[in-house]
Amino acid sequence: MKLKNLFYVLAAAACLTAVSCEGEPQEPDEPQKVDATLKVDPSSLSISSAGEEKSLTVTSNADWSVTVPSDASWLTVSPLTGNGNGTVKVKAAANVGPEGQAAPERSATINVGVEGKEVKVNVVQSPEAIVFVVSGE
Numbered sequence: 001m002k003l004k005n006l007f008y009v010l011a012a013a014a015c016l017t018a019v020s021c022e023g024e025p026q027e028p029d030e031p032q033k034v035d036a037t038l039k040v041d042p043s044s045l046s047i048s049s050a051g052e053e054k055s056l057t058v059t060s061n062a063d064w065s066v067t068v069p070s071d072a073s074w075l076t077v078s079p080l081t082g083n084g085n086g087t088v089k090v091k092a093a094a095n096v097g098p099e100g101q102a103a104p105e106r107s108a109t110i111n112v113g114v115e116g117k118e119v120k121v122n123v124v125q126s127p128e129a130i131v132f133v134v135s136g137e
Helices: 002-020
Strands: 038-041 044-047 053-060 063-067 075-078 081-083 086-092 106-114 117-125
Touching: 038 106, 038 117, 044 053, 044 086, 053 081, 053 106, 075 106, 081 086, 086 117
Parallel strands: 044 117
Antiparallel strands: 038 053, 053 086, 063 081, 063 106, 075 086, 106 117
């Protein structure tokens, strides 16, 4: 009887050892990297010569940033960074030329980027109109 009990104890120990050593412990899976997405709407802005503020809608699943050319000091863009979906305000100052002269049309390209992807938004501001008044006597 003692031999039979010893056999059961050894068999149970062997089973427990086999189950507990069944492969090495698994490391948790690395989170899968999702490709960044980026959409900007609209793709261009037309601004009156008087100046105005317009909005860009950014749709993304990652951090994004906006760059404005250094020669576009007539534009104010805010915010310059964001995460996920957001709105970017683009404000243009009035396009006024020197007294008696029309201001030319001006344009700039704003870049919105995320993880190696970039969307270009063209901004065009119409020239100031000059009105000549002719009076006849």
